[in-house]
Amino acid sequence: MFLIFIQMKFVLFTLFLCGFILEINGKSSSGAWLPEEKSLVACEGTVARLHCEEGQAIYVTSAIYGRSNRMTCYVGIPKEQTKNTNCATRAESVFQRCEGKSTCNILASSSVFGDPCVGTYKYLDVIYLCEIPSATE
Structure with a gap:
């Protein structure tokens, strides 16, 4: 009987701990929600589609x-x-065209970004955050 009681306490503690972790997941130590980092790759000739939820804006980090x-x-x-x-070179057009928008489509092409390596099949690699825009913007 004592062993069952100990196992039940462990199960309850584990459930409590998991619930606590789920509640704080995605929040900073101050309780503010952390922005979601997204990444995408668009092969040459395809369209990269950056997207954030309604009320959020794209902030390109790379x-x-x-x-x-x-x-x-x-x-x-x-x-x-x-x-x-x-x-690989910095794709400046992504920053210029997509920053602050909630959605952005951009063609992965040398006609947009220039050709950093003639004869090589290229791709666009983007990392961005979805954040709620600040009131000063």
């Missing part, structure tokens, strides 16, 4: 266009077009 590894966007592409992995 955007590169080119190629920094062989494994991203490689399926069906000749090996000679994925071997140059040192040609």
Whole structure:
């Protein structure tokens, strides 16, 4: 009987702890909600679709266009077009076009970003946050 009581206390404590963790998940130590970080990759010739929930805005933290590894966007592409992995550049247009909007579509193309590596199949790699805009904006 004592063993069952101990097991029940452990189960209740575990449930309490899990509930507590779920309640604080996604909040800072001050209790404010933390912004959600999102990432996406758009292979050359496709459209990157950045999206935040209603009432939130896009804040781009990183955007590169080119190629920094062989494994991203490689399926069906000749090996000679994925071997140059040192040609990624900052995709400034993503910052300019998408910052502060709730949705943004941008073509992953050398016509938009320039061609940092001729003859290499490229991709757009974006990391962004969805935040509630501040009142000063």
